[in-house]
Amino acid sequence: MQAACRELRQAGRSLGLVPTMGALHDGHMSLVQAAGTECEAIAASIFVNPTQFGPNEDYAAYPRTFDEDCRKLAHAGVDLVFAPTAEDMYPSGNTTFIEPGEIGTRLDGASRPGHFRGVATIVTRLFNVVQPDRAYFGQKDAAQVAVLRHIVRDLNFSVNLVVCPIVREPDGLAMSSRNRYLSAEERKRALILSAAVRDAEQSAQSGESSAEAIRQRILRFFEAPDLRLDYAAVVDPDTLLPVADISTGALVAVAAWVGNTRLIDNVVLPRNSAP
Numbered sequence: 001m002q003a004a005c006r007e008l009r010q011a012g013r014s015l016g017l018v019p020t021m022g023a024l025h026d027g028h029m030s031l032v033q034a035a036g037t038e039c040e041a042i043a044a045s046i047f048v049n050p051t052q053f054g055p056n057e058d059y060a061a062y063p064r065t066f067d068e069d070c071r072k073l074a075h076a077g078v079d080l081v082f083a084p085t086a087e088d089m090y091p092s093g094n095t096t097f098i099e100p101g102e103i104g105t106r107l108d109g110a111s112r113p114g115h116f117r118g119v120a121t122i123v124t125r126l127f128n129v130v131q132p133d134r135a136y137f138g139q140k141d142a143a144q145v146a147v148l149r150h151i152v153r154d155l156n157f158s159v160n161l162v163v164c165p166i167v168r169e170p171d172g173l174a175m176s177s178r179n180r181y182l183s184a185e186e187r188k189r190a191l192i193l194s195a196a197v198r199d200a201e202q203s204a205q206s207g208e209s210s211a212e213a214i215r216q217r218i219l220r221f222f223e224a225p226d227l228r229l230d231y232a233a234v235v236d237p238d239t240l241l242p243v244a245d246i247s248t249g250a251l252v253a254v255a256a257w258v259g260n261t262r263l264i265d266n267v268v269l270p271r272n273s274a275p
Contacts, residue, residue, distance in 0.1 A: 001043075001080070001082045001084075001129050001130065001268055002127070002129055003267030004080055004120055005043060005080065005129070005130050005131060005132075005182060006131075006135070008041045008079070008080075008102070009131070012042045013039075013040040013136070014039045014041065014133045014134075014135050015038075015039060015040075015041045015042075015043060015110055015130065015131075015132045015134075015136035015160075016034075016037075016038060016041070016042045016043070016132055016133065016134045016135070016136060017042075017043050017044070017045070017126065017127075017130045017132035017134070017136065017157045017159075018031045018032050018041050018043070018044040018045070018078075018134045018135075018136045019044075019045045019047075019048065019122075019123060019126050019135065019137070020044060020045060020046055020047075020069075020139065021046070021047060021048045021062065021177065021179075022046040022047075022048060022063070022064055022065060022066060023062070023063035023064065023066070023069070023095040023167070023180070023205065024068075024069045024073070024177075025139055025167075025175045025176075025177065025179075026167050027140065027166070027167040027174075027175035027176075028138075028173055029072065029076060029137075030165075030167050031119070031137070031164050032044065032073065032077075032136075032137055032166055033076070034162060034164050035134065035136050035162075036077055037047060038134060038162070039133065039187060041079045041080070041132055042076075042077065042079050043078070043080040043081075043082060043130050043132065044073050044076045044078045044080070044081050044082070045081075045082040045083070045130075046066065046069055046082070047082075047083065047084055047089065047122070047204075048062050048064065049089075049118055049119070049122040050086055050090075050118075051090070051097070051114075051117070051118030051121055052114075052115050052116075052119045052122065052155070053118070054087045054113070054114065054115070054118075055113055055230050057112070058178075058181075058268065059170070062131075063177055063180055066083065068201060073081065073103075079108055082126075082129070082130070084204050086273075090126055091117065095130060096121075096125045097117055097118075097120075097121045098117065098121045098151065098155075099117055099120070100116050100117065100120045100147050100150060100151060101150075103116075103146060103147055103150055103239065103240055103264045104116035104117060104120065104147055106143065106235070106240035106241070107142075107143040107231060107233060107235070107240055107253055107255070108144070108255065108264070109143065109147075110142045111230050111255065113240075116143075116144070116147045119144055119147065119148070120147060120148070120151050123135075123148055123151070124151065124155070127157055127159055130160070131159075132157065132159055133160065134159065134160045134162050135159050135160070135161055135162065136159075136162045136164060137161065137162070137163055137164070138152030138163070138164055138165075138166065138167075139163050139164065139166050139266070139268070140152050140175075140264065140265070140266070141264070142237065142251055142266045142268070143240055143253065144240070145161070145163050146237060146238055147162060149161055149238065151242035158236075166266075168194065168264075169172065171191060172191060172194035172195070172198065173187075173190055173191055173192050173193075173194055173231040174193070174194060174263075174264075174265045176263060176264075178261055178262070178263065179261075179263075181260070181261040182258060182259065182261055183259065184258045186226075186258045186261065188229060189224065189258050189259075190221065190243030190258045190261075190263055192221050192224060192256070193221060193254055193256060193263055193264075193265040194225060194265055196217075196218045196221040196232070196254055196265075197218075197252055197253075197265050197266060198213045198224065198267070199217055199218070200217060200218055200234075200252040200269075201252070201267045201269065202218055204246055204269045208244055208246075209247045209272070210244070210245065210246075211234035211242065211243050211244055211245060211246050211250060212234075212244070212253050213233050214246065214252065215232055215233070216233055218232040218252070218254060219232055220260065222254075222256060223251055226258075226259070227255040227256055227257070227258060229254070229255075229256045230254075230255035230256055230257065230258060230262065231253070231255050232253075232254050233252070233253050233254075234250050234251070234252050234253075235250065235251050235253065236250065237249065237250065237251035237268055246269050247271070247272040248271050248272070249268070249269060249270055249271040250267055250268075250269045251267075252266060252267050252268075252269060253259050253265075253266040254266065
């Protein structure tokens, strides 16, 4: 992979990287499409990263659809697909990991200890292998985006991090590889996440500026049975620290268990441009 990417760069072609864990859906493909409009060559990785899963999480069960994924990527014009094994990325005796610091303990990092350590480590390794000009990530993983922005800055990576909008199903559910875990009834209940962040956005547009007032509105959505809220947060999108007032912009993020499936959603509230 290093040699193939080096050859592309030496030919003067700009290179975009789309890191994935496979089980590709239209959200992933929107990242590929964005890379295709901005870069002369596209590399995509497919790797279910064991170090970002906790001991009781779904690493073994995570959907793996490699052949179908490759067909989708080829049809979309991807030049290189990198699908290493765990032994390739974490050789025997490996002891080196990337610790993202305090930001890695916020939102998903609070409820999934070590998760962002694994994310930071694998993305750093992918950047070192591919050395892309641009790397594409989805806004759905807003906390991940914040962590990776810090890593790119702190480690002086010469890569432009491109964040693409959330892609949703027609009924509003944010696309996720984990959606396939949901039963038909759970699928209906999962719409509460998108309804909650949509309500928060509408409340902000109507003039509400209190972060706590917006958070309380969100909490009411999760009083429904068979839903277990992980977090509802109104935070600074860069630091992931709570904010009191959203007039300078904020990230509204939720995570909840629907049955046995943990889902996330969010919306970025823009800075209030009113005088």
